[in-house]
Amino acid sequence: xATVIAPNSTTAESSNHSSLVxxxxxxxxxxxxxxxxxxxxxxxxxxxxYSFLTKEFRGGVIWEFSLAAYDQFFIDRGLFGDEPIKIEWxxxxxxxxxxxxxxxxxxxxxxxxxxxxWYIATRTGNSKHIWLFLITxxxxxxxxxxxxxxxxxxxxNGPVNDWLLTLGAISEPLSIINTNxxxxxxxxYSYLPFMVLPIYASVxxxxxxxxxxxxDLYAGRWTILAKIVLPAVKPGIIAGCILVxxxxxxxxxxxxxxxxxxxxxxGSLIEEQFKGNAGNWPFGAAISMIxxxxxxxxxxxxxxxxxxxxxx
Amino acid sequence: xxxxxxxxxxxxxxxFTLLCLFxxxxxxxxxxxxxxxxSNSISHWQGFTWRWYEDVFFGLEAAKxxxxxxxxxxxxxxxxxxxTLIATCAAVALIRGGxxxxxxxxxxxxxxxxxxxxxVIAVASLIFxxxxxxxxxxxxxxxxxxxxxxxxxxxxxAARLQGIEDIYExxxxxxxxSRWRAFKLVLLPLMMPGMMAGFxxxxxxxxxxxxxxxxxxxxxxxxxxxxxxxxxxxxxxxxIMAISTLMLLVSVLxxxxxxxxxxxxxxxx
Numbered sequence: 001x002a003t004v005i006a007p008n009s010t011t012a013e014s015s016n017h018s019s020l021v022x023x024x025x026x027x028x029x030x031x032x033x034x035x036x037x038x039x040x041x042x043x044x045x046x047x048x049x050y051s052f053l054t055k056e057f058r059g060g061v062i063w064e065f066s067l068a069a070y071d072q073f074f075i076d077r078g079l080f081g082d083e084p085i086k087i088e089w090x091x092x093x094x095x096x097x098x099x100x101x102x103x104x105x106x107x108x109x110x111x112x113x114x115x116x117x118w119y120i121a122t123r124t125g126n127s128k129h130i131w132l133f134l135i136t137x138x139x140x141x142x143x144x145x146x147x148x149x150x151x152x153x154x155x156x157n158g159p160v161n162d163w164l165l166t167l168g169a170i171s172e173p174l175s176i177i178n179t180n181x182x183x184x185x186x187x188x189y190s191y192l193p194f195m196v197l198p199i200y201a202s203v204x205x206x207x208x209x210x211x212x213x214x215x216d217l218y219a220g221r222w223t224i225l226a227k228i229v230l231p232a233v234k235p236g237i238i239a240g241c242i243l244v245x246x247x248x249x250x251x252x253x254x255x256x257x258x259x260x261x262x263x264x265x266x267g268s269l270i271e272e273q274f275k276g277n278a279g280n281w282p283f284g285a286a287i288s289m290i291x292x293x294x295x296x297x298x299x300x301x302x303x304x305x306x307x308x309x310x311x312x
Numbered sequence: 313x314x315x316x317x318x319x320x321x322x323x324x325x326x327x328f329t330l331l332c333l334f335x336x337x338x339x340x341x342x343x344x345x346x347x348x349x350x351s352n353s354i355s356h357w358q359g360f361t362w363r364w365y366e367d368v369f370f371g372l373e374a375a376k377x378x379x380x381x382x383x384x385x386x387x388x389x390x391x392x393x394x395x396t397l398i399a400t401c402a403a404v405a406l407i408r409g410g411x412x413x414x415x416x417x418x419x420x421x422x423x424x425x426x427x428x429x430x431x432v433i434a435v436a437s438l439i440f441x442x443x444x445x446x447x448x449x450x451x452x453x454x455x456x457x458x459x460x461x462x463x464x465x466x467x468x469x470a471a472r473l474q475g476i477e478d479i480y481e482x483x484x485x486x487x488x489x490s491r492w493r494a495f496k497l498v499l500l501p502l503m504m505p506g507m508m509a510g511f512x513x514x515x516x517x518x519x520x521x522x523x524x525x526x527x528x529x530x531x532x533x534x535x536x537x538x539x540x541x542x543x544x545x546x547x548x549x550x551x552i553m554a555i556s557t558l559m560l561l562v563s564v565l566x567x568x569x570x571x572x573x574x575x576x577x578x579x580x581x
Contacts, residue, residue: 020481020491020499021409028405029418031398032462036421039459040433043440047432050439060442112335115328122320131329133571138336140513140567142520144537145556149339152346152548159342162355192336211319224319250429252523257544267431274438274527281439288435292428299427 044292051285059279069286091269091287098265101180102248105187106195109244110237113195117236120196121203132200139193147253150189154182154258178260186254194243202236235309242302246295266291340560347553364554371551373543380539384519387454387535392515395461396469396507399514402462403470404499408478425460433460434527441528448530456528457518464517465510468570472506505573512570516563 021028051069053061071077076088120131138146152158154176161173176182210232214224230237252267259265266287273284350361368377402422406415425433437456441448480502484494522537529538536559543552 019408019410020478020485020495021405022491025405025409025412028401028409029414032402032422033418035398036424036459036462039437039440039455040424040428041421043436044428044432046440046443047436050443112328112332115322115325116332118322119325119329134333135336136571137564137567138340140516140520141340141563142537142559144520144522144541145343145559146339148540148544148548148552148556149343151544152553153339153342155548157355159346159355189335189339192332196332208319215319221319221322225322246427246429250431252431270431270435274435284435285439288432292432295427295429295432 047285048289051282051289053282055280055282057279059274059281061281066282069280069282072283073286073290094264094269095266095290097180097263098249098267101184101187101265102245102251104184105191105248106241106244108184108188109192109195110241113192113240114199114237117196117199118203121200121206135193135196135200139197143190144253146190147186147257150186151177151257154185177258178262180259180263183255183259183263183265186258187248187251190251190254191244191248194247195240198239198243199233199236202233202239206232235306238302238305242298246298249295250291343553344557344560347550347557349550352550364550365558367551368554368558373551376534377536377539377555380534380536383450383533384536387450387457388515388518390454391457391461391518392465392511394458395465395514396511398458399462399465399469399510400503400507403466403473404495407470407473422466423463426463430460430523434524437524438527448528449533452528452530453525453533453535456524457521460521460524461514461518465514468509468513469503469506472503472509476502508573509570512566512573516566519559520563 050061052065052067054064054066054068056062072088073091074088076086077083116135120128120135123131153160155161156173156175156177161170164170165173176185206229210228211224214228215221219227250267250270251265252271255263255265255268256271259268270284270287270291273280273287346355346357347364348360348362349357350363351358368374399422402418406418406422409415428436433456437452438448440446441452446452476499481494481499484498485491489497520537521535522541525535526538526541529535534542536555540552540555543549
């Protein structure tokens with residue numbers, strides 16, 4: 001995810017006359033078009049349709065047009081549906097909490113991830129590869145297992161509390177689990193490598209002569225960092241922030257395993273519509289659509305800023 | 313001037329790096345260590361034992377986990393092979409196909425599974441399979457896995473292909489090799505390390521997936537992550553920590569393998 005390979009930067013873009021691919025190019029592309037088109041694009045369109053259907057109890061839908069799902073999300077009509085309409089805050093608050101948690105996780109990941117990426121990128125030779133490899137491993141370890149490990153570690157009767165009690169540092173176990181703090185810790189821990197890798201790639205390409213020039217002109221090292229380095233490696237920072245923010249926003253495992261029932265995020269709200277007791281498919285589809293449109297706004301903004309950068 | 317060194321090193325950045333690694337590894341290492349803990353309360357250390365590993369392989373839940381592990385491995389193998397083949401075709405077309413109209417669109421489409429949040433893919437797949445009357449089970453898990461494995465297989469293959477100049481296959485064709493022979497005998501061996509890396513990454517991604525599998529798996533069928541999740545909901549028992557340790561080692565092994573395969577490939581060039 002960190003290194004997206006753009007198709008137009010190839011070294012082999014020469015004459016087409018004796019090309020290996022030639023006229024079968026479209027046939028080669030066909031399988032990916034078919035599979036992703038049929039099993040991803042179609043399903044998302046179908047989800048859009050479902051969000052405008054009527055719910056059936058115990059899951060599924062009735063094929064009848066309805067705005068009930070979006071109505072339920074935004075509008076409060078009172079318990080019996082006869083009161084003057086107000087804004088429904090329940091779900092907006094869950095979205096707000098998710099944004100807040102995802103934003104906070106992104107900030108913390110940046111604060112720890114930037115110095116780490118910088119440190120690794122400024123190593124030389126083999127030690128650089130070893131540091132980088134150490135960061136990459138957790139990136140590929142099963143997210144469920146990582147979340148379970150964290151839960152084991154911080155739960156009320158977990159090792160951390162056990163050690164602190166044995167050392168006499170505390171007299172009562174700290175209860176971290178089932179709080180917003182635990183969810184925050186989980187998101188931070190889940191997506192930290194996603195921040196380090198793209199920033200590393202940017203710092204790697206940074207021209208240190210710029211810093212040296214500034215230093216020769218008597219700029220302090222922190223001034224150089226703020227005024228020269230940060231603007232230069234901004235693409236990597238933005239990429240890292242998106243790679244942390246987007247999955248945090250829709251996260252399910254961290255809020256579900258570490259947060260408990262009171263610290264719902266969007267992911268758990270959606271899951272409950274399909275797997276839990278709520279069983280409201282159109283509503284689940286509508287929430288997913290709202291989440292997807294927000295993510296697409298973020299990604300479009302990112303794509304725009306990238307093209308602006310290339311054009312300037 | 314000493315500026316050359318001062319602009320690279322910042323005081324304290326090493327401590328941040330160590331803190332970062334500590335936070336990433338501490339929970340994993342502690343779970344590994346405590347999976348050998350000879351105590352039913354599991355949080356309090358009481359000596360070394362293998363018995364939780366025995367429990368995983370021969371205990372009460374052994375049969376359940378064995379079936380789940382087999383499902384996971386079969387699905388991951390098929391999904392990784394299929395997505396590597398699809399991604400290889402696409403990479404050859406996109407990187408060797410010159411400029412054409414649908415290039416950017418194809419590229420976006422291939423990377424689409426990375427952009428859509430996982431939970432949204434899960435919901436959309438469940439709705440789609442239900443709408444077309446496709447019974448959820450093995451096949452639905454497999455189809456969903458192939459879709460989101462494609463970009464992960466694509467990235468290393470495309471990166472590798474971009475590093476290979478087209479002079480080799482052109483030379484072969486100038487010497488009257490057919491396109492197929494030029495591909496099979498010249499380009500394919502050169503691409504192989506990228507394809508291996510892509511296959512391994514797709515394999516890990518499929519093996520690890522929980523959210524999408526949980527939505528499209530249907531009733532009777534479990535993969536290792538969904539079985540572990542179900543067990544964790546009842547509380548973290550020592551045998552879960554033993555399984556987690558085993559899965560963790562498998563992931564580390566595969567990533568290391570993929571890393572070295574990529575390196576060998578780069579040295580060959």
